[in-house]
Amino acid sequence: MSFLNKEICDGDNPDLTEERRTATFDTDRMAQVIYGSEKFAARRRQITKSISRIPALQDTKPLAFMTREEKITEACRELDVLSDHWEQLIYVNDEEEALHLHREVIGMEGHPFALHETMFIPTLVSQASDEQQEKWLGRARKREIIGCYAQTELGHGSNLRKLETTATYSPSTQEFILHTPTITALKWWPGALGKSSNYAIVMADLVIKNKSYGPHPFIVQLRDEKTHQPLPGITVGDIGPKMAFNGADNGFLGFDHFRIPRGNLLMRHNRVEPDGSYLKPPHAKIGYSSMVKVRSRMAMDQGLFMAQALVIAVRYSAVRRQGFLEDKSQEVKVLDYQTQQHRLFPSIARVYAFIFCGLETIQLYEKLILDVNKNGDTSGMADLHSLTSGLKSVVTHFTGQGIEQARMACGGHGYSMASYISEIYGVAVAGCTYEGENMVMLLQCARALVKAVELVEEGHPEKLSPMMAYLTKPSVTVDLTVGPEAYVKIFQLIAKKQAFKATEQLHKFMVAGDSRDVAWNKSAVELTKASRLHTRLYILKTFIRRVESITDISVKAALTDLLNLHLNYELLDVASYALADGIMSSTQMDFIKNQLYSSLEKIRPNAVSLMDSFQFSDLQLRSVLGRRDGHVYQNLFEWAKSSPLNQSEVLPSVTQYLKPMMEKSKL
Numbered sequence: 001m002s003f004l005n006k007e008i009c010d011g012d013n014p015d016l017t018e019e020r021r022t023a024t025f026d027t028d029r030m031a032q033v034i035y036g037s038e039k040f041a042a043r044r045r046q047i048t049k050s051i052s053r054i055p056a057l058q059d060t061k062p063l064a065f066m067t068r069e070e071k072i073t074e075a076c077r078e079l080d081v082l083s084d085h086w087e088q089l090i091y092v093n094d095e096e097e098a099l100h101l102h103r104e105v106i107g108m109e110g111h112p113f114a115l116h117e118t119m120f121i122p123t124l125v126s127q128a129s130d131e132q133q134e135k136w137l138g139r140a141r142k143r144e145i146i147g148c149y150a151q152t153e154l155g156h157g158s159n160l161r162k163l164e165t166t167a168t169y170s171p172s173t174q175e176f177i178l179h180t181p182t183i184t185a186l187k188w189w190p191g192a193l194g195k196s197s198n199y200a201i202v203m204a205d206l207v208i209k210n211k212s213y214g215p216h217p218f219i220v221q222l223r224d225e226k227t228h229q230p231l232p233g234i235t236v237g238d239i240g241p242k243m244a245f246n247g248a249d250n251g252f253l254g255f256d257h258f259r260i261p262r263g264n265l266l267m268r269h270n271r272v273e274p275d276g277s278y279l280k281p282p283h284a285k286i287g288y289s290s291m292v293k294v295r296s297r298m299a300m301d302q303g304l305f306m307a308q309a310l311v312i313a314v315r316y317s318a319v320r321r322q323g324f325l326e327d328k329s330q331e332v333k334v335l336d337y338q339t340q341q342h343r344l345f346p347s348i349a350r351v352y353a354f355i356f357c358g359l360e361t362i363q364l365y366e367k368l369i370l371d372v373n374k375n376g377d378t379s380g381m382a383d384l385h386s387l388t389s390g391l392k393s394v395v396t397h398f399t400g401q402g403i404e405q406a407r408m409a410c411g412g413h414g415y416s417m418a419s420y421i422s423e424i425y426g427v428a429v430a431g432c433t434y435e436g437e438n439m440v441m442l443l444q445c446a447r448a449l450v451k452a453v454e455l456v457e458e459g460h461p462e463k464l465s466p467m468m469a470y471l472t473k474p475s476v477t478v479d480l481t482v483g484p485e486a487y488v489k490i491f492q493l494i495a496k497k498q499a500f501k502a503t504e505q506l507h508k509f510m511v512a513g514d515s516r517d518v519a520w521n522k523s524a525v526e527l528t529k530a531s532r533l534h535t536r537l538y539i540l541k542t543f544i545r546r547v548e549s550i551t552d553i554s555v556k557a558a559l560t561d562l563l564n565l566h567l568n569y570e571l572l573d574v575a576s577y578a579l580a581d582g583i584m585s586s587t588q589m590d591f592i593k594n595q596l597y598s599s600l601e602k603i604r605p606n607a608v609s610l611m612d613s614f615q616f617s618d619l620q621l622r623s624v625l626g627r628r629d630g631h632v633y634q635n636l637f638e639w640a641k642s643s644p645l646n647q648s649e650v651l652p653s654v655t656q657y658l659k660p661m662m663e664k665s666k667l
């Protein structure tokens with residue numbers, strides 16, 4: 001068939017080439033801003049190039065046509081190839097490079113080392129004593145053992161204080177006896193637990209002399225290191241297929257009076273002595289630090305998920321032609337429609353905003369762990385906990401929305417698994433649940449907000465952390481034409497008003513006789529609204545800070561357009577609060593709308609390059625629709641032909657059922 005002639009696929013789609021030519025900035029320079037440094041952006045490109053030279057790391061069969069078993073096997077094959085090339089591809093133990101390598105080669109659907117790297121090793125780093133690290137950390141880093149993080153149970157996830165798995169200390173044998181007393185106490189959900197891991201960090205209720213000390217982390221061997229068979233006393237398996245993440249074997253785990261040595265309680269911050277005496281940690285929640293680590297990474301990780309969906313949708317929108325504007329001789333690129341821009345560009349701005357936030361929170365976590373491990377200083381824990389609790393909830397929610405809009409922006413082809421957007425969506429929205437269900441975490445953030453409001457009301461504003469300082473700002477009239485700072489001021493007023501209103505409501509119920517818990521529940525929706533506004537304000541301020549710090553003029557100009565779009569879009573999105581409280585007038589609302597529409601026009605010529613700047617390889621994107629070459633239709637046809645259903649002309653379902661049925665109908 002002539003239209004499949006290879007020659008016409010040589011070179012990129014001219015529509016995309018034109019987009020790339022009109023960009024006003026250099027995508028390598030933009031990548032430096034996205035990835036935090038010139039060095040890392042260059043390393044990413046270098047790693048991508050090295051990967052492309054290893055034939056065994058190129059895609060085999062499209063993921064969409066694989067079974068779960070095939071996906072898991074393929075991920076393991078890739079891990080094996082990676083381990084042979086590890087030292088030649090990346091600097092050993094460089095977490096960011098390793099993450100990039102995994103994202104690109106194995107993708108996002110999960111693999112046996114995902115939890116090993118993201119939670120098992122970090123828990124050993126933050127919770128194990130030096131002696132324990134000597135014993136396990138080296139082995140874990142060399143991947144002699146595979147570990148996961150087993151906390152959630154069939155009956156309890158959000159409420160850690162009610163975990164049922166017990167670790168009862170036996171002073172006579174100096175052992176802990178791990179036990180699963182009921183079916184609801186089965187560990188349920190941990191990634192890579194089902195079939196791959198032979199070790200786990202198990203969170204269990206520490207019990208000494210009939211006294212419960214709450215959840216503590218233990219390192220537990222689950223399987224024989226030679227045979228990989230579960231050890232006696234352990235029941236373990238896979239929990240079955242999920243909405244996405246089907247390359248991961250999320251698992252269940254039960255203990256039948258399973259004994260582990262005393263030295264398997266991770267004892268960097270707390271201890272159980274041989275006689276059973278307990279030395280408490282410097283902060284009650286220090287054992288939760290691995291969750292805080294993952295939450296601190298989520299703004300970045302979710303930003304990258306949304307970026308992948310938007311690369312696909314924006315490239316496709318520059319290639320897809322549908323309908324007419326002025327010129328009736330050629331259909332228009334759908335990216336030229338204002339509605340398409342309004343659907344996609346605010347999400348592009350959020351991607352950048354989330355990533356800038358993520359760069360900051362990752363550093364905040366690293367600093368916290370240094371402070372705790374080196375100086376025993378836990379003073380930063382409360383702030384980082386409330387910040388990351390709000391942030392994980394807000395970014396996962398908006399990422400889900402942004403990816404779904406990206407899918408719809410691709411019309412019918414977005415619904416095909418060839419776009420890969422449905423898979424990205426499934427993986428990203430898991431983040432609304434894991435590491436703390438979003439509502440639960442917004443309410444954690446609200447605890448800090450209410451405390452801060454109470455401090456202001458009690459006349460102690462000097463005790464507020466810098467993040468809460470806006471709660472003392474007086475109401476002022478703001479001229480929006482002044483620039484970003486004016487938007488921040490209005491946002492601060494809106495967020496402050498909501499924090500005070502929610503706290504007032506809480507207090508009102510308490511004064512009327514409700515307990516704090518009941519009053520809290522009756523005010524919970526208002527409290528979560530306050531948390532969202534507080535978090536969105538933080539994101540907005542980080543975006544402004546980051547753009548102000550950029551030195552490359554053309555990159556800064558492109559990002560200033562994006563920032564302006566973000567400011568106007570965010571303010572419009574929360575305008576109902578501002579109007580209700582008389583913070584903004586309807587004239588100001590009209591101004592914001594007009595600014596927003598003009599931002600869309602300014603961003604239009606840079607849209608493709610703003611997304612190209614993420615420098616995702618086609619291997620990483622795994623999207624037929626979003627490939628860099630833009631030869632959407634040829635690529636889609638090739639992909640469809642590779643469907644298992646097309647490997648024979650007549651399917652058994654036809655010979656077995658349809659054919660006889662049609663024959664019968666003829667009689």
Ligand SMILES: CCCCCCCCCC/C=C\CCCCCCCCCC(=O)SCCNC(=O)CCNC(=O)[C@H](O)C(C)(C)COP(=O)(O)OP(=O)(O)OC[C@H]1O[C@@H](n2cnc3c(N)ncnc32)[C@H](O)[C@@H]1OP(=O)(O)O
Nearest residue numbers: 095098102114117158159160285288381385434435436447
């Ligand atoms: C070399 C490196 C290579 C790297 C390669 C990596 C390869 C990766 C490849 C990528 C491929 C795929 C990606 C896969 C990634 C998937 C990751 C998925 C991971 C998912 C894991 C999980 O989900 S683990 C389970 C998570 N579970 C939860 O989050 C449970 C949520 N619940 C809680 O956290 C708690 O129950 C609670 C915080 C909600 C309440 O706790 P508690 O009841 O104990 O406390 P209170 O509410 O009473 O509050 C009391 C006070 O304590 C304060 N608090 C609570 N928590 C903390 C904390 N963490 N830090 C500080 N303070 C805390 C709380 O604020 C209260 O304070 P006051 O208000 O002052 O009283």
Ligand SMILES: Cc1cc2nc3c(=O)[nH]c(=O)nc-3n(C[C@H](O)[C@H](O)[C@H](O)COP(=O)(O)OP(=O)(O)OC[C@H]3O[C@@H](n4cnc5c(N)ncnc54)[C@H](O)[C@@H]3O)c2cc1C
Nearest residue numbers: 149150151152156157158189190191430433434435436439
């Ligand atoms: C893909 C994926 C991977 C995971 N990986 C791991 C892992 O590696 N290790 C691990 O240990 N766990 C893992 N989990 C489990 C995950 O951490 C939990 O599912 C999560 O913490 C939510 O807990 P839950 O399922 O008990 O939800 P629930 O708490 O039962 O939530 C159900 C509903 O109740 C509401 N709710 C609950 N408590 C409150 C409250 N106090 N106030 C108001 N509303 C409330 C929630 O908002 C939600 O709407 C994973 C989960 C998923 C989906």
